[in-house]
Amino acid sequence: MAGRLRGVKGTRDLLPEEAGVWAAVEAVARRVFTDYGYGEIRTPLLEDTELFVRGVGETTDIVGKEMYTFDDKKGRSLTLRPESTAPVVRSFIQQGLESRPLPQRLFYIGPHFRYERPQKGRYRQFHQIGAELIGDPGPWGDAELLAMLVRFLGELGYEELVVLLNTVGDDASRAAYRETLRAFLEPVRDRLGEDSRRRLETNPLRILDSKSPAERELLSDAPRLVDSLSPASREHFDGLRGALERLGLAYRLEPRLVRGLDYYSHGVFEIVSEALGAQDAIVGGGRYDGLMRQLGGPDLPATGFAIGEDRLIEALPEASPCRARPAAPVAVLAAGAVAPLAALELAELLRGAGVAATADLGGRSVRAALKRADRSGTRFVVLLGDDELAAGQATLRDLAAGDQTTLGRDQLAARIKEAS
Numbered sequence: 042m043a044g045r046l047r048g049v050k051g052t053r054d055l056l057p058e059e060a061g062v063w064a065a066v067e068a069v070a071r072r073v074f075t076d077y078g079y080g081e082i083r084t085p086l087l088e089d090t091e092l093f094v095r096g097v098g099e100t101t102d103i104v105g106k107e108m109y110t111f112d113d114k115k116g117r118s119l120t121l122r123p124e125s126t127a128p129v130v131r132s133f134i135q136q137g138l139e140s141r142p143l144p145q146r147l148f149y150i151g152p153h154f155r156y157e158r159p160q161k162g163r164y165r166q167f168h169q170i171g172a173e174l175i176g177d178p179g180p181w182g183d184a185e186l187l188a189m190l191v192r193f194l195g196e197l198g199y200e201e202l203v204v205l206l207n208t209v210g211d212d213a214s215r216a217a218y219r220e221t222l223r224a225f226l227e228p229v230r231d232r233l234g235e236d237s238r239r240r241l242e243t244n245p246l247r248i249l250d251s252k253s254p255a256e257r258e259l260l261s262d263a264p265r266l267v268d269s270l271s272p273a274s275r276e277h278f279d280g281l282r283g284a285l286e287r288l289g290l291a292y293r294l295e296p297r298l299v300r301g302l303d304y305y306s307h308g309v310f311e312i313v314s315e316a317l318g319a320q321d322a323i324v325g326g327g328r329y330d331g332l333m334r335q336l337g338g339p340d341l342p343a344t345g346f347a348i349g350e351d352r353l354i355e356a357l358p359e360a361s362p363c364r365a366r367p368a369a370p371v372a373v374l375a376a377g378a379v380a381p382l383a384a385l386e387l388a389e390l391l392r393g394a395g396v397a398a399t400a401d402l403g404g405r406s407v408r409a410a411l412k413r414a415d416r417s418g419t420r421f422v423v424l425l426g427d428d429e430l431a432a433g434q435a436t437l438r439d440l441a442a443g444d445q446t447t448l449g450r451d452q453l454a455a456r457i458k459e460a461s
């Protein structure tokens with residue numbers, strides 16, 4: 042016998058019960074984001090590798106070790122998108138969106154790919170719900186974006202999620218801080234792990250994100266980025282904090298929060314959930330004023346976030362409205378010589394009148410079909426026999442009430458709607 046094939050490691054199948062929850066979550070995202078003036082953008086899953094190398098940064102984990110990169114048949118290096126900020130900016134430039142009124146508000150929902158070690162909440166194909174506000178210098182736009190994010194999470198039933206907030210300042214502030222941090226770590230470099238020693242040369246800010254307890258201990262006395270901020274960066278950050286307070290949005294300052302992508306400037310944030318156990322973030326985002334220019338476009342500031350949809354749904358509160366199951370369709374069964382075509386025909390009639398219905402396709406006893414209908418969770422079963430068909434009637438059985446009536450076919454839809 043041929044061996045059974047399995048899905049690729051780190052990918053998942055979402056079966057109807059679960060996919061229904063996903064669709065409900067996505068519907069809430071579309072509604073809330075649309076209410077804030079955001080329009081959907083769909084960019085390809087495949088991009089030139091160079092987009093991420095230049096956009097996300099060569100020394101980041103994403104570009105260094107996590108990308109699904111391959112050569113196509115003509116030898117072009119392509120990559121399955123590991124994130125969508127760089128693709129959205131690429132599209133913005135390519136499609137000339139700067140000629141439209143600014144700022145532009147764009148959102149996206151879809152799969153992304155990173156070659157990471159799979160575990161709960163971490164997959165190789167994962168999904169993001171993201172939003173980008175392009176052409177606004179902030180900080181008010183950042184506050185509006187966070188308000189939208191918090192409203193969305195609230196509508197899903199999330200409570201008490203705290204936004205962890207930091208600033209990575211402008212280019213000059215970061216350059217100054219990089220040197221300060223290097224000077225602090227250089228004397229203790231022997232106590233750093235291999236990764237961090239390498240980062241000391243390439244990207245010292247990333248060391249702040251270390252998960253190693255020994256390194257975290259070392260870093261507890263490290264100088265803080267907020268103390269290296271230029272006056273303009275400080276003003277930007279104070280503005281953002283003031284706006285969040287004005288809008289009643291709770292946040293916690295997290296001076297060591299640095300993001301894993303190189304394009305950030307000014308305000309950055311993450312949201313973590315205790316429900317996930319690990320300290321993995323459900324949401325990550327921040328401002329990226331230099332990215333558009335770096336990718337060869339106009340010098341436009343921007344800010345945004347991406348929610349990890351897999352994690353969002355894994356931690357979804359029990360009481361979330363997105364968990365509500367839609368009512369199962371009415372089950373239509375025919376018996377005798379008229380089966381199964383009479384059932385097919387009547388189910389079509391019901392659907393035409395706005396009642397969801399499934400037809401029993403025959404091949405089993407009425408008893409078995411009834412049992413299956415009951416198990417499907419439906420409330421109503423419509424039964425058709427030879428006599429009923431001849432008389433233009435059908436029997437409506439209400440499984441919840443435990444009774445049944447025979448009535449004209451043309452009254453069925455109205456009766457079901459009335460009773461549901």
Ligand code: HAM
Nearest residue numbers: 124126162163164167322323324325326345346347349
């Ligand atoms: P990120 O922090 O790399 O940011 O990813 C955002 C979110 O995607 C994470 O917080 C996490 O929930 C989810 N995520 C990432 N990797 C995985 C994985 N392997 N499995 C499951 N979930 C994952 C970005 O991607 C930026 N583009 C966000 C952004 C938009 N910044 C500005 N605009």
